[in-house]
């Protein structure tokens with residue numbers, strides 16, 4: 001039987017790319033959701049702040065890909081806490097109540113943005129969030145740790161680097177942490193398919209960029225992730241398209257998030 005996946009935020013950049021590419025594989029029964037229903041793209045309505053709706057849609061689900069996110073990432077009291085943190089809590093509670101096997105959360109490189117550029121950071125290193133946005137990703141990763149330890153829900157946190165959709169990376173920093181559409185979809189599929197015995201995993205999600213901030217080679221053996229793309233191959237095209245690349249490199253990995 002096909003695994004049933006519930007995807008939140010499926011109308012957004014990351015969510016739609018994953019929903020569309022995973023549907024193309026024909027391997028999964030996919031329930032794609034976002035705030036607004038979209039019949040054309042077969043997206044159902046689900047606001048993750050509505051506990052009852054989240055619980056209903058999680059019935060019979062094998063894995064939840066939790067990608068939905070309110071945009072204003074520094075509005076702590078207005079968005080970060082009531083939408084993103086509360087929404088993640090509802091997702092994990094619904095997973096517990098429905099016996100969902102795994103939750104894969106769209107985390108972010110900004111959970112560790114205060115490490116210096118050039119410093120090798122492993123996912124197990126201490127959190128160094130660079131913003132309320134990054135801080136809430138740390139909290140939600142730990143929420144996953146709690147539900148893994150206490151309730152046996154396997155929890156994966158993909159710290160996505162930079163995903164600009166179907167455009168090349170637009171800045172020098174983005175070149176180092178970029179992920180292509182096919183690598184993004186393949187990485188989330190690897191997280192769904194990874195050994196059921198892995199109860200908790202945080203990882204950095206990038207393509208095989210020549211000049212990557214992160215060493216992700218070990219993911220091949222661990223979860224079968226073999227990225228196909230390299231941002232360096234798109235640099236010339238990006239420079240043409242944008243009339244040069246934004247020079248946003250800073251001493252710290254989180255770039256502009258560290259000082260805004």
Ligand SMILES: NC(=O)c1ccc[n+]([C@@H]2O[C@H](COP(=O)([O-])OP(=O)(O)OC[C@H]3O[C@@H](n4cnc5c(N)ncnc54)[C@H](O)[C@@H]3O)[C@@H](O)[C@H]2O)c1
Nearest residue numbers: 009011012013014035047048068069070106108160162163
């Ligand atoms: N795009 C990137 O470069 C990047 C990098 C790191 C992490 N991420 C993470 O990936 C996720 C998706 O990012 P994106 O770039 O696709 O953003 P996006 O804004 O394009 O998509 C987010 C989607 O979430 C939906 N949403 C908002 N509030 C919601 C709610 N209450 N309930 C359900 N859905 C809701 C929005 O309608 C939108 O379609 C986010 O969690 C983000 O932090 C993205």
